[in-house]
Amino acid sequence: MVTIRDVAARANVSVTTVSRVLNNKPDVSEATKRRVKKAIEELGYKPSGLARGLVLQKTNSIGLIIPDISNPFFPAIVKGIERRAKELGYSLLLCTTDNDKQEETEALALLRSKQVDGIILSFSLQSQEALLELEKQGFPIVQIDRQVKKSGYPAVTIDNQKSAFKATEFLINQGHTKIGHVTGDLNVETALQRLDGFRLALKKHGVEYREDWVLPGDFGRETGKACMERFIAMSERPTAIFFANDLMAFGAYEAIFNHGLNIPEDFSIIGHDNIDVASVIKPGLTTMEQPQYRLGQIAAEKLIGMIEGKQDSPAQTVVLESDLVVRESVKQIAP
Amino acid sequence: MVTIRDVAARANVSVTTVSRVLNNKPDVSEATKRRVKKAIEELGYKPSGLARGLVLQKTNSIGLIIPDISNPFFPAIVKGIERRAKELGYSLLLCTTDNDKQEETEALALLRSKQVDGIILSFSLQSQEALLELEKQGFPIVQIDRQVKKSGYPAVTIDNQKSAFKATEFLINQGHTKIGHVTGDLNVETALQRLDGFRLALKKHGVEYREDWVLPGDFGRETGKACMERFIAMSERPTAIFFANDLMAFGAYEAIFNHGLNIPEDFSIIGHDNIDVASVIKPGLTTMEQPQYRLGQIAAEKLIGMIEGKQDSPAQTVVLESDLVVRESVKQIAP
DNA sequence: CTGAAAGCGCTAACAA
DNA sequence: TTGTTAGCGCTTTCAG
Numbered sequence: 001m002v003t004i005r006d007v008a009a010r011a012n013v014s015v016t017t018v019s020r021v022l023n024n025k026p027d028v029s030e031a032t033k034r035r036v037k038k039a040i041e042e043l044g045y046k047p048s049g050l051a052r053g054l055v056l057q058k059t060n061s062i063g064l065i066i067p068d069i070s071n072p073f074f075p076a077i078v079k080g081i082e083r084r085a086k087e088l089g090y091s092l093l094l095c096t097t098d099n100d101k102q103e104e105t106e107a108l109a110l111l112r113s114k115q116v117d118g119i120i121l122s123f124s125l126q127s128q129e130a131l132l133e134l135e136k137q138g139f140p141i142v143q144i145d146r147q148v149k150k151s152g153y154p155a156v157t158i159d160n161q162k163s164a165f166k167a168t169e170f171l172i173n174q175g176h177t178k179i180g181h182v183t184g185d186l187n188v189e190t191a192l193q194r195l196d197g198f199r200l201a202l203k204k205h206g207v208e209y210r211e212d213w214v215l216p217g218d219f220g221r222e223t224g225k226a227c228m229e230r231f232i233a234m235s236e237r238p239t240a241i242f243f244a245n246d247l248m249a250f251g252a253y254e255a256i257f258n259h260g261l262n263i264p265e266d267f268s269i270i271g272h273d274n275i276d277v278a279s280v281i282k283p284g285l286t287t288m289e290q291p292q293y294r295l296g297q298i299a300a301e302k303l304i305g306m307i308e309g310k311q312d313s314p315a316q317t318v319v320l321e322s323d324l325v326v327r328e329s330v331k332q333i334a335p
Numbered sequence: 336m337v338t339i340r341d342v343a344a345r346a347n348v349s350v351t352t353v354s355r356v357l358n359n360k361p362d363v364s365e366a367t368k369r370r371v372k373k374a375i376e377e378l379g380y381k382p383s384g385l386a387r388g389l390v391l392q393k394t395n396s397i398g399l400i401i402p403d404i405s406n407p408f409f410p411a412i413v414k415g416i417e418r419r420a421k422e423l424g425y426s427l428l429l430c431t432t433d434n435d436k437q438e439e440t441e442a443l444a445l446l447r448s449k450q451v452d453g454i455i456l457s458f459s460l461q462s463q464e465a466l467l468e469l470e471k472q473g474f475p476i477v478q479i480d481r482q483v484k485k486s487g488y489p490a491v492t493i494d495n496q497k498s499a500f501k502a503t504e505f506l507i508n509q510g511h512t513k514i515g516h517v518t519g520d521l522n523v524e525t526a527l528q529r530l531d532g533f534r535l536a537l538k539k540h541g542v543e544y545r546e547d548w549v550l551p552g553d554f555g556r557e558t559g560k561a562c563m564e565r566f567i568a569m570s571e572r573p574t575a576i577f578f579a580n581d582l583m584a585f586g587a588y589e590a591i592f593n594h595g596l597n598i599p600e601d602f603s604i605i606g607h608d609n610i611d612v613a614s615v616i617k618p619g620l621t622t623m624e625q626p627q628y629r630l631g632q633i634a635a636e637k638l639i640g641m642i643e644g645k646q647d648s649p650a651q652t653v654v655l656e657s658d659l660v661v662r663e664s665v666k667q668i669a670p
Numbered sequence: 671c672t673g674a675a676a677g678c679g680c681t682a683a684c685a686a
Numbered sequence: 687t688t689g690t691t692a693g694c695g696c697t698t699t700c701a702g
Contacts, residue, residue: 001392003695014673019697027671049449050389051695055678057336059385061428061449070414072611075405082404082431091445093396094429096417110426114384114396221611250615257617276407280585282592282617338679349689354681362687386679390694673702678695685690 002043011039022047053115061091062303063111065121066144067099071219072247072275073292074122077144080296081120088304090117099185101126108134118303122146124187140306144299146189147317154315156299160190163288163322164197164242167270170286170324171240172205175333176268180213180238182227182248191219194244194272213238217248224248228255231267240268240330246275246287249329253281264331274325284327291320337378346374357382388450396426397638398446400456402434406554407582407610408627409457412479415631416455423639425452434520436461443469453638457481459522475641479634481525482652489650491634495525498623498657499532499577502605505621505659506575507540510668511603515548515573517562517583526554529579529607548573552583559586566602567594575603575665581610581622584664588616599666609660619662626655 004022008015013032020028021036028036039045053059062085066074082092093116095107104127111119118140123131131151134141147155171179181198184191195214202209212234215227224243231237232255243249249271256263263269263283271278274289298318306315339357343350348367355363356371363371374380388394397420401409417427428451430442439462446454453475458466466486469476482490506514516533519526530549537544547569550562559578566572567590578584584606591598598604598618606613609624633653641650 001695004697005695015696016673016698017671020672023697029671032671046444046448048389048695050385050394051678052697053678054383054385054389054680054695055697057678064429068414069404069417070410070611072407072410075407075410078429079403079405079431082429086430091449092429094399094413094417094427095421096414109381113381114426250612253615276405277585277612277615280588280612281615336679339681340679350680351682351689351691352687355688358681364687367687383679386694387681388694389679389696390681392694671702674700676697676699678697680694681692683690683692686688 007039011036063093063116063119065095065107076292077296080293081300084297084300118307142303154317156318158322160193161197164194165201168201176240178238180241182217182243184244185218221247221251224251225255228252246271246273268330286327286330288322346371398428398451398454400430400442411627412631415628416635419632419635452642477638489652491653493657495528496532499529500536503536511575513573515576517552517578519579520553556582556586559583560590563587563590581606581608603665621662621664623657
């Protein structure tokens with residue numbers, strides 16, 4: 001490995017001087033600067049991030065902890081984070097957890113030991129204490145998509161309750177009064193909030209809330225399919241169902257088609273997230289759009305702001321809007 | 336920050352001894368081991384990966400460079416890599432490039448400066464020299480999905496030529512003789528190979544190859560749509576089209592439906608990759624399945640094998656099989 | 671404008 | 687079984 005010493009020797013200067021030109025510090029004559037640069041070039045020298053990080057106590061890398069990158073909701077978020085972080089001079093260490101509490105804890109420990117400057121994460125409710133601990137130490141963290149409320153860490157999310165409310169209200173406005181819901185993983189704040197939004201909308205419009213039409217899901221496609229099978233098997237069925245995310249709605253599509261039934265004639269379906277393919281499937285899935293890329297960008301900016309201590313005020317949670325995207329999966333019912 | 340020195344002081348031993356228990360080295364009495372562990376516990380001490388990396392010249396992290404994480408082809412690969420790497424004690428630094436040559440070069444430099452132990456990458460053909468350079472230095476790299484042939488670095492891929500051949504042959508066996516193709520980004524080896532496979536299949540079966548039915552794409556959905564528009568506008572149309580990936584085929588679905596045309600009645604469509612949603616859309620997309628998760632796992636294993644010098648033979652390229660998945664997007668034509 | 675030297679937190683000879 | 691010491695490659699006072 002070629003080190004700063006080799007460069008110094010070759011350029012006939014001290015390591016200090018080399019370090020100076022490396023970091024664009026003043027007080028180096030043009031002549032020596034040129035010589036040093038030449039030596040760097042010739043030797044193909046690259047400074048060691050490790051050594052630099054050790055002395056500066058700063059790595060210019062941030063950690064990202066998400067449940068599952070193969071869940072289509074996350075890639076756009078990751079992209080947003082990665083692109084913005086890169087622009088701001090940071091790189092990304094990726095950990096996934098499958099929503100497992102132990103994996104979450106391990107990921108946190110791992111990233112700390114790698115000495116990332118901060119972490120963006122999407123945690124289940126089970127891992128609160130770990131966050132509280134880090135908060136005491138003043139370690140920079142931004143939550144994304146999901147907020148573990150008890151911690152004081154800022155989050156970048158949409159208003160999930162409101163979003164679910166809007167989705168449900170749309171169903172009601174289309175004339176539906178028999179409405180079911182498949183929840184997300186109830187260990188996740190997001191899922192809880194969407195359930196709340198669903199309830200609130202029914203209540204506001206005086207529509208009956210039926211326990212047996214609210215099925216516990218987990219944001220996975222298979223579960224969406226399984227829950228839909230249960231709806232189909234019911235003697236009294238809802239006419240419309242709000243799925244806590246599009247992936248589960250896709251599962252429902254499968255189940256419905258497998259039974260020779262139709263959307264929206266037999267069931268009106270609304271999803272959440274507007275993942276990329278929601279527009280490709282037939283009938284097009286009506287859903288709530290989240291600005292994932294933006295969420296990612298903002299989270300990266302916010303975290304790096306915290307790291308570099310530029311926040312004017314204590315870091316605030318950012319809540320973006322979600323928008324209804326109407327396609328063909330919801331039928332209008334005559335009153 | 337609490338360092339190994341603090342632990343040593345608290346446990347009344349030397350830093351060496353602490354280091355020994357940290358790394359499970361022998362020659363530490365049970366008694367002192369306990370004392371040290373207690374001190375570590377009480378202080379909440381975490382070893383600095385930076386410092387360790389600096390002295391060991393090993394970071395236990397690997398770099399991953401891919402074009403775009405929001406392309407649905409990659410998440411499963413990333414997951415496979417991440418999961419396997421984690422099992423083997425490595426973490427993942429993620430860089431994306433948008434297939435841009437400069438970004439590829441930068442990512443390589445960045446990861447080197449972060450001193451990752453090795454890199455898994457999916458490069459365009461434009462970045463050959465950079466690889467050659469690293470190869471001279473004996474730096475461990477594994478290519479995934481795409482192989483830059485000139486480098487001696489192993490790759491983990493499917494046989495893209497054969498796969499495209501099989502896809503095209505399926506069209507022919509269904510009775511099609513007017514067959515078009517939308518290529519991938521021709522700066523990418525994979526796209527070239529699929530085009531070759533397409534040609535070969537036509538040739539073998541004596542089916543005419545028409546230049547004007549081979550449209551240059553870029554693996555993006557928009558392009559798939561645009562190319563499909565061109566096919567639709569032709570006075571003489573192909574009856575079947577092989578798209579170099581599913582994403583472009585999805586774009587084609589849009590275009591076809593927008594014109595009030597039907598699949599497979601008006602156009603038979605076959606894709607490539609079998610990304611998750613290929614089964615959800617209507618009609619189900621016939622396509623070639625790639626084992627993405629496996630590709631990722633194997634790439635991680637292979638790279639780490641290279642890093643740890645356990646390879647029995649010089650690292651070999653691994654070629655996995657792809658399988659035809661028949662759904663409803665291809666019509667059988669009476670001879 | 672330039673350099674010597676201390677030290678970031680850790681591991682590994684080498685001694686004891 | 688334990689400790690002393692010399693670095694890993696870099697930045698940064700502090701002196702020239």
